[in-house]
Amino acid sequence: xxxxxxxRPADSLLALIKAFQADDRPGKIDLGVGVYRDSMGRTPVxxxxxxxxxxLLETQDSKKYLGPEGDLQFVRLLQPIIFGxxxxxxxxxxxxxxxxxxxxxxxxxxxxxxxxxxxxxxxGTPSWPNHAPIFSSARLPVEEYAFVxxxxxxxxxxxxxxxxxxxxEGDVVLLHGCCHNPTGIDFTMEQxxxxxxxxxxxxxxxxxxxxxxxxxxxxxxxxxxxRMILEAVDEALIAYSCDKNFGLYRERVGALYVMTxxxxxxxxxxxxxxxxxxxxxxxxxxxxxxxVRTILESEEMSAMWRAELEEMCLRVNGNRAALADAALDxxxxxxxxxxxxxxxxxxxxxxxxxxxxxxxxxxxxxMNLAGMQPADADAIVVALRAEGCLKSSTVA
Numbered sequence: 001x002x003x004x005x006x007x008r009p010a011d012s013l014l015a016l017i018k019a020f021q022a023d024d025r026p027g028k029i030d031l032g033v034g035v036y037r038d039s040m041g042r043t044p045v046x047x048x049x050x051x052x053x054x055x056l057l058e059t060q061d062s063k064k065y066l067g068p069e070g071d072l073q074f075v076r077l078l079q080p081i082i083f084g085x086x087x088x089x090x091x092x093x094x095x096x097x098x099x100x101x102x103x104x105x106x107x108x109x110x111x112x113x114x115x116x117x118x119x120x121x122x123x124g125t126p127s128w129p130n131h132a133p134i135f136s137s138a139r140l141p142v143e144e145y146a147f148v149x150x151x152x153x154x155x156x157x158x159x160x161x162x163x164x165x166x167x168x169e170g171d172v173v174l175l176h177g178c179c180h181n182p183t184g185i186d187f188t189m190e191q192x193x194x195x196x197x198x199x200x201x202x203x204x205x206x207x208x209x210x211x212x213x214x215x216x217x218x219x220x221x222x223x224x225x226x227r228m229i230l231e232a233v234d235e236a237l238i239a240y241s242c243d244k245n246f247g248l249y250r251e252r253v254g255a256l257y258v259m260t261x262x263x264x265x266x267x268x269x270x271x272x273x274x275x276x277x278x279x280x281x282x283x284x285x286x287x288x289x290x291x292v293r294t295i296l297e298s299e300e301m302s303a304m305w306r307a308e309l310e311e312m313c314l315r316v317n318g319n320r321a322a323l324a325d326a327a328l329d330x331x332x333x334x335x336x337x338x339x340x341x342x343x344x345x346x347x348x349x350x351x352x353x354x355x356x357x358x359x360x361x362x363x364x365x366x367m368n369l370a371g372m373q374p375a376d377a378d379a380i381v382v383a384l385r386a387e388g389c390l391k392s393s394t395v396a
Contacts (some may be wrong), residue, residue, distance in 0.1 A: 012363060020360045022196035028358035029376050031367040035249055035341065036215075036312055038065035039373060044161025046247045052294035054288075066286055068278040070097020074289040075255050077296040082210065082240060082257070084227055095257040095269040096277060097284045101241030102130065102213045104256035108207060108237040109138035110276045111258070111269065112172055120205070121172045122163055126342060126364070128149070128181045129208075131174060140172075148183050153332040154158070157191055161198065169203040175229075175339035178222040179338025180213035182366040186216070186337055187209055188293060194226040196232045199233075206233060211241040214309045215316060235260045242292050244339075245309055315370070322374035326381045329390040333369070342366045349387050357383035 016032040030324045035043045037364025069075075075095040098104040112119055121135045132142045141193065145163035146156045163261040164173060175195075179187055187195065199206055208226050216222045230236055235258075242253040277284070288291040295301040316339060324334035333341050343365040361367045361381060384390050 012224055013144060016360055016362065019354065023354075023358060023360075025358045027379060029360065029380065030070035030371045031359065031361040031369070031380075032371065034366075034368050036244065036247065036316070036370045037368075039315065041371075041373075042336070043249070044247065046305065046308050048295050048301045048308060049247060049291055052291045052298075052302065053303050055294055056290055056299075060290070063286070065283045066097070068096075068274045068283060070125040070255075070277075070284040071286065071289040071293055072097075072334065073297075074293040075257075077293055078240065078242075078255060080255075081296075082213065082226065082238065083210075083222055084223070089227075089230060089259070092259050092261055092266065093257050094266055094273070095255050096273050097289050098239075098254040098256050098277070099281055099284055100252035100254040101136065101209065101239050102254070103281070103284075104239035104241070104254045105131070105134050105207075105209065106138065107256050107273060107276055108239055108258075109135045109140055110280070111237070111273055112205075112207075113138050113140055114272060115269075115278070116170050119170050119172050119205070120167075122167055122204075123174050124148075124160060124163075126182055126326070127174070127176075128209075135174075138348075143167075147148045148185050148342075150183070150342055153183075153185065153336075155185060155187060155191065157187075160191075160193065164195065164204065165202065168204065172205045172207050172237075175206055175208050177208045177213070177226045179216045180336075180340070181338065182340045182362075182364065183210065183342040184333070184336030184338050184340045187225065189224070189228075192228060197228050197286065199229065200232050203233050203234075206239070207237045207239070209239045211239075212244050212338045213240075213393055215313050215339065218310070218313065219306070230259055233259075233260075235265075242288065246288075246292055246295070247293065248288045251291070252285060253288035253292060276292065312370075317371065319369045319372050319374060319377075322377040323369065323372070323380065326377040327385075327390055330381070330384075338367055339368050339370050341369060343384075343389060345387075345389055349389065352376055352387050353383055357386070359383045 013033050020030050120141040120143050123142050123144050125144045135142050146159040149156050206229050213222045238257040240255045243249045260266050295305050320334050324331045345365040347363040350363045
């Protein structure tokens with residue numbers, strides 16, 4: 001049965017993890033896998049998460065199934081964080097718990113395919129490498145357009161406008177809500193306003209991937225573009241991840257929200273996402289969502305979580321500032337947000353940085369800036385300059 005299968009390449013980031021672990025040089029720096037790291041280089045369990053888990057250990061009295069919709073209190077408690085406290089949004093939204101943001105994207109893709117199989121998905125590149133495969137696997141055509149020029153580290157906004165303006169009514173536009181992965185380059189609010197106008201004028205469906213809320217400029221600021229779009233459009237999908245801002249990576253905690261102004265359509269969407277979830281994973285895992293729910297139900301734990309998230313945000317932006325200060329050619333990094341920045345380099349250059357300097361990053365040139373310490377900035381700059389990645393020989 002399996003003789004006719006083609007072999008698939010191993011995941012490059014998993015190979016990067018193994019290579020870093022096998023490297024015994026003391027000055028090696030891990031800018032590879034996209035997880036938050038603290039000043040000790042660890043990916044810690046947040047204090048609020050530990051408190052919630054202790055509470056659950058003492059009070060949880062059953063491990064019965066949640067049902068296909070998952071923990072709906074978890075879904076409801078996330079809404080004011082994502083959408084604000086306006087009652088308007090609450091009346092136009094339905095949500096469902098998913099296994100991480102990836103599960104939310106896949107479930108949303110299948111809902112689109114069921115509702116409008118002829119819809120194409122517009123995807124700005126570069127993007128998270130799993131975006132296109134998720135939509136393609138759901139039998140949706142993906143049309144890519146240039147989002148960023150990595151050489152100049154600038155949004156190619158004319159390309160964005162041209163792609164969206166040429167789309168057909170009912171087509172879907174995948175948008176990174178904040179902290180773009182892999183570039184760290186977000187639209188300005190003025191650009192977001194122009195994109196919103198195009199979405200409304202051409203009756204396009206925004207599908208917003210909001211995976212890093214709170215790790216850019218703060219919870220409220222990071223949600224502002226999403227809220228502006230949802231105020232204007234008639235329909236939208238939002239994939240949300242708690243893996244990063246709650247540090248629950250391995251628990252796979254996410255949610256899919258569907259918004260429409262048509263109440264009958266909203267009920268249809270609600271029944272369809274539940275049915276699609278049932279045949280995909282039947283019931284979502286409980287623990288991570290229960291942790292988030294427990295935190296958000298408690299004023300004390302919620303305040304603790306918000307304070308920790310702010311610390312994480314400040315640390316990442318501090319690393320950005322340190323690297324930008326170390327070289328004029330990297331000044332753009334301080335203007336970007338989130339965990340990542342994506343330098344323009346070849347696969348061979350990335351390999352040379354690993355082999356000669358112990359600087360580990362993805363072959364694409366994507367750097368996880370949470371993986372460094374401010375004191376690493378000079379070593380990173382020296383390595384980049386040695387491999388011809390920087391033009392200037394002066395520091396900022």
